[in-house]
Amino acid sequence: MEIQPDMEKRLSLSDTQEAIAILGRNDEHLRIITEQFSSRIVARGNEIVITGETGEVEQLDKLFRELLFLYREGNAITTHDVRYSIRLVKEGREKSLHEMYAETVLVTARGRQIKPKTIGQHRYLQAIRQNYITLGIGPAGTGKTYLAVAMAVFSLRNKEVERIILTRPAVEAGEKLGFLPGDLQEKVNPYLRPLYDALYDILGIDTFQKYMTKNIIEVAPLAYMRGRTLDDSFIILDEAQNTTPEQMKMFLTRMGFGSKIVVTGDITQVDLPPGLCSGLKHAQTVLSGIPGIEIVHLNENDVVRHEIVGRIIRAYERYEQEK
Numbered sequence: 001m002e003i004q005p006d007m008e009k010r011l012s013l014s015d016t017q018e019a020i021a022i023l024g025r026n027d028e029h030l031r032i033i034t035e036q037f038s039s040r041i042v043a044r045g046n047e048i049v050i051t052g053e054t055g056e057v058e059q060l061d062k063l064f065r066e067l068l069f070l071y072r073e074g075n076a077i078t079t080h081d082v083r084y085s086i087r088l089v090k091e092g093r094e095k096s097l098h099e100m101y102a103e104t105v106l107v108t109a110r111g112r113q114i115k116p117k118t119i120g121q122h123r124y125l126q127a128i129r130q131n132y133i134t135l136g137i138g139p140a141g142t143g144k145t146y147l148a149v150a151m152a153v154f155s156l157r158n159k160e161v162e163r164i165i166l167t168r169p170a171v172e173a174g175e176k177l178g179f180l181p182g183d184l185q186e187k188v189n190p191y192l193r194p195l196y197d198a199l200y201d202i203l204g205i206d207t208f209q210k211y212m213t214k215n216i217i218e219v220a221p222l223a224y225m226r227g228r229t230l231d232d233s234f235i236i237l238d239e240a241q242n243t244t245p246e247q248m249k250m251f252l253t254r255m256g257f258g259s260k261i262v263v264t265g266d267i268t269q270v271d272l273p274p275g276l277c278s279g280l281k282h283a284q285t286v287l288s289g290i291p292g293i294e295i296v297h298l299n300e301n302d303v304v305r306h307e308i309v310g311r312i313i314r315a316y317e318r319y320e321q322e323k
Contacts, residue, residue: 007054009061013046013068021071022048022064029082033063036086063089070101074113080304084118093119105150106157109204114150120302121147127294133252133261135240135283138298139313141305144264145238149198152234155260156216162232163215166195167251169222169242192219195238222247231256240265240280242272248279268316 013019023030023043034041039052039060050060066085071077088097100122105114116122121143127134128151136144152164199208199217211217222243237243237251240263248263255261265280272278287293300313 006051007057009050009057011048011050011061011064011068013048015046018068018071019043019046021077022067024077024079024082028079029067029077032079032082033060033086036090059089062094066094066097066101069098073101073104073115075101075115080117080307083307088119096122105147106154106202108202109207110201114147114202116147117143117304118298118302120296120298121304124296124298125151127296128260128262131294132255132259132292133263133287133294135280135287135293135295136262136264136298137267137280137284137295138302139266139268139300141303141309141313142298143302143304144266144298145194145236146198148236148238148262148264149195150202151262152236153199153202155234161234161258161260163234164211164217165230165233165235166192166217166219166238167222167225167236168192168195168238169240169247192238195219195236222251225251225254228254229256230254230259232258233260235259235261237261237263238265240283241267241270241278243279244272244276245279245282248283252283268320 013022024032027043030041030043037052037056037060039050039056041060042049042051048064050057050064052060063085066089067077067082070081075081085097088094096119100116100119103115103122103125105116105125107113116125120138124134124136124144125147127136128148136148138144149164149166152161155161156164196208196219203211208217212219222237233256235255240248242265243251252261252263263280263283267278267281267284270278270281284295288295300317303309303313
């Protein structure tokens with residue numbers, strides 16, 4: 001059998017900053033890559049030299065070029081980006097990876113680009129664009145809420161809607177907030193903190209407060225949605241696993257002309273009293289296959305927090321299966 005000679009590929013980088021971004025500080029990214037490939041990878045100044053078996057060298061060339069593309073698009077490269085890119089390149093899905101990295105939802109007040117970080121997130125964003133109602137279902141850390149808020153701000157900036165409405169079931173208070181101190185806003189604030197955090201990050205606190213004062217952004221508990229018709233609005237229902245089927249139906253039927261709804265939740269984290277069915281679980285069955293409505297499932301592969309979060313999710317899933 002004839003032994004094929006090794007192949008060599010060279011990738012030129014613009015400067016030292018690019019080299020640090022691609023290889024990682026103290027070569028952190030390079031170590032992750034070399035753990036997954038047997039080829040020899042050497043960084044010489046502003047050049048990366050790859051030597052090894054032809055198929056693997058071509059994979060590594062594609063990998064480094066995609067990471068370089070991501071960096072040159074104005075994004076900091078994380079260990080998640082490196083690990084996820086390795087996986088997709090090995091699966092021959094670098095075209096999907098490139099399409100994902102090429103998309104920018106919007107730029108935050110501090111100049112940071114918001115992009116999908118996984119194929120699941122990319123599919124979620126496309127579903128929001130293409131449908132009247134999108135259900136984003138998945139575990140913590142998959143970006144369900146943050147990306148929904150980003151799309152809401154994008155729609156507002158582009159005058160596709162006139163206002164953003166954020167709501168969440170206040171399960172801990174049984175939707176009865178009267179006993180809490182302060183006005184409605186102060187009563188509901190603890191339950192909507194994750195939505196506020198996303199809006200602060202995307203809009204900046206000054207713009208956020210201006211929009212709140214002008215009622216361009218409205219925050220209210222789910223119980224206060226009853227009886228309303230919401231036109232020209234981008235409406236987000238967060239933590240929807242804690243709604244009942246009746247509440248979910250009530251919420252979805254608030255939708256008016258020119259509006260878009262995104263419902264987010266994690267059906268493994270239901271906080272309803274025993275015996276009550278989750279409105280989100282129920283909606284998956286009832287709304288399946290209806291034109292204009294799409295249900296997107298995200299999983300541990302779409303977790304973009306610290307990699308330990310993905311491991312925790314998998315550990316709990318294994319435990320539930322074994323139990």
